[in-house]
Amino acid sequence: MSHRFLASLGVLAAVSLAPAPVAGQTPAAKSKKTAAAKTWTPPRTPWGQPDLQGIWDFATITPMERPKELEGKDVLTAEEASEFEQRTLVQRNPDRRDGGSQADVGRAYNQFWWDYGSKVIGTKRTSLVVDPPDGRIPPLAPEARQRSEARAAVARLPAAGPEDRNLWERCILGGNAGPPMTPGAYNNNVQLFQAPGYVVILNEMINDARIVPLDGRPHLAPDIRQWRGDSRGRWEDNTLVVDTTNFTNQTNFRGAGRNLHVVERFTRAGADTLLYEFTIDDPMTWTRPWSAAFPMTKTPGPIYEYACHEGNYGMFNILTGARADDKAAEEAAKKGTR
Amino acid sequence: MRKPFGCARNAIATAALGAVLSLAVQPAAGQAPAYKAPRGAEGKPDLNGIWQALGTAHWDIEGHAARAGAVVALGAAGAVPAGPGVVEGGQIPYQPWAAEKRKENLRNWLAADPEIKCYMPGVPRATYMPFPFQIVQTPKHVLMTYEFAGASRVIHMDRPDFESPIDTWMGHSRGRWEGETLVVDVTSFNGQTWFDRAGNFHSDALRVVERYSALSRDALRYEATIEDPKVFTRPWRMSMPLYRRLEKNAQLMEFKCVEFVEELIYGHLRKQPGKGPGGLR
Numbered sequence: 001m002s003h004r005f006l007a008s009l010g011v012l013a014a015v016s017l018a019p020a021p022v023a024g025q026t027p028a029a030k031s032k033k034t035a036a037a038k039t040w041t042p043p044r045t046p047w048g049q050p051d052l053q054g055i056w057d058f059a060t061i062t063p064m065e066r067p068k069e070l071e072g073k074d075v076l077t078a079e080e081a082s083e084f085e086q087r088t089l090v091q092r093n094p095d096r097r098d099g100g101s102q103a104d105v106g107r108a109y110n111q112f113w114w115d116y117g118s119k120v121i122g123t124k125r126t127s128l129v130v131d132p133p134d135g136r137i138p139p140l141a142p143e144a145r146q147r148s149e150a151r152a153a154v155a156r157l158p159a160a161g162p163e164d165r166n167l168w169e170r171c172i173l174g175g176n177a178g179p180p181m182t183p184g185a186y187n188n189n190v191q192l193f194q195a196p197g198y199v200v201i202l203n204e205m206i207n208d209a210r211i212v213p214l215d216g217r218p219h220l221a222p223d224i225r226q227w228r229g230d231s232r233g234r235w236e237d238n239t240l241v242v243d244t245t246n247f248t249n250q251t252n253f254r255g256a257g258r259n260l261h262v263v264e265r266f267t268r269a270g271a272d273t274l275l276y277e278f279t280i281d282d283p284m285t286w287t288r289p290w291s292a293a294f295p296m297t298k299t300p301g302p303i304y305e306y307a308c309h310e311g312n313y314g315m316f317n318i319l320t321g322a323r324a325d326d327k328a329a330e331e332a333a334k335k336g337t338r
Numbered sequence: 339m340r341k342p343f344g345c346a347r348n349a350i351a352t353a354a355l356g357a358v359l360s361l362a363v364q365p366a367a368g369q370a371p372a373y374k375a376p377r378g379a380e381g382k383p384d385l386n387g388i389w390q391a392l393g394t395a396h397w398d399i400e401g402h403a404a405r406a407g408a409v410v411a412l413g414a415a416g417a418v419p420a421g422p423g424v425v426e427g428g429q430i431p432y433q434p435w436a437a438e439k440r441k442e443n444l445r446n447w448l449a450a451d452p453e454i455k456c457y458m459p460g461v462p463r464a465t466y467m468p469f470p471f472q473i474v475q476t477p478k479h480v481l482m483t484y485e486f487a488g489a490s491r492v493i494h495m496d497r498p499d500f501e502s503p504i505d506t507w508m509g510h511s512r513g514r515w516e517g518e519t520l521v522v523d524v525t526s527f528n529g530q531t532w533f534d535r536a537g538n539f540h541s542d543a544l545r546v547v548e549r550y551s552a553l554s555r556d557a558l559r560y561e562a563t564i565e566d567p568k569v570f571t572r573p574w575r576m577s578m579p580l581y582r583r584l585e586k587n588a589q590l591m592e593f594k595c596v597e598f599v600e601e602l603i604y605g606h607l608r609k610q611p612g613k614g615p616g617g618l619r
Binding site: 045046047053158160161162163170171172191193194195196197198200202206207208209211213217224226227228302303304305307309310315316319320322323326 | 378379380386456457458472474475476479481483487488489490491492494500504506507508530586587589590591592594596597600604607608609610615
């Protein structure tokens, strides 16, 4: 079954829901990386590495960035968290009918289609961003702001071709699959596989299997660029560290360019918990590096096939609609000149 | 002894069962080779690695002479190299209507082959495309991930009764070990994939039983038994070696071909058709 035709709606929804309201407190410094792991000994593979394998669910309603109205509030109390969850679920519920016919059309995909999750993360932090301590992604560098504005301007026009739509709608990259992974509208599932010398990160979104060699080999040559970059891994104690470079200029993780450098850290924090942390560095895009952290929860799965491109009726419809818009605009212009 | 096929669906399938039993007693073809692979985790043969088929099965799994390609501008580079074929017994046992359909597929290759549109190639085709794939072997799951279109599938080693709730492009794979051989039973196909670039095809009733066994440290024997009572008169089998990619820097590279087929698929819907990729890029 393809949820593909949801993608464009999903992107819009994710953007508009990101600054959902919460209730707040004080900033924390850098993530306490292996605090949980210190009290729990992870199982090991037969060849002696920490065993991270399983299917992990990273759905959460904790927003990436701390909402403005929670400025200064680092962590929610249990009560505040529960209230926040309730409020978010009501706001997101597309089955409510309190907005008139236009809103109803916008909510055409009802709750059945979405899988945002229903809980804040276990730490009850008000943002997934842990650094800077204010929980906000640092400001875009001037060049990146220009890039981002140019993209936004194109997105407002009827698409001249598929390249004018985003990579998720084109089924080139999964909105939440990364690197780095970020909780999104659905398919927030990832399966980790380990064999001697390799870890493979299989994201359900767009079926991306990211193969991470652990043998210390260098990154691909700098002139070889890939949509998802080129990943290399190593162990630091019980933590898998994955370093990714060689992105394309179009990969566009939150406006990043080809110099994007992603460092991910995976640490088992319990039988059913995998701590996932990432640090983003791209001086051409952000004024300073930034980091986020959230736990993933073991889930029975399975990971389903996500035939995004194969079922991409959405792109036909988007482009057909754009051509109809062109025609209407043309006719309106003719009338205007008469 | 090869496990016979599951419940016979009709007269064809019954005939098919007979045929497969007779295939099973043939020596060599289905037998595990004498070589014993190094043991991996849990004492099973270690088939981990990056593998690739050589040969021309991706052009045509049946034996074929060299022929001109379909795109004049590509000249010799686009021509089809000859091959002796990988189908045991030489020919695919199509039902008469299906033999006609195959010819039509071949005539209509450019428009009809799902590979050309960058669709997931299905099984067994993914195995012998001119791209590497990687086996990542764990006790509960074996991941097969293919460079072409980034397709992959998880083989469930721990749930023999797990039926797929949905049909898929890459099929639903359940595996088991038979001595030295990884046996994978693949079902629940959506019927939209092909076997090769020569129009050889199947329906959604396809069932593939794959057998992977090590011939040496750096080669596997791959065998696939094909059952599809809607299309064939009996089950049939293909086999070929798979070779380890030995380059020190071997890795599956990204081949996200969606980008390369957008003009083909959506070009007619551009604001300026025929002008090629545009937009911000």
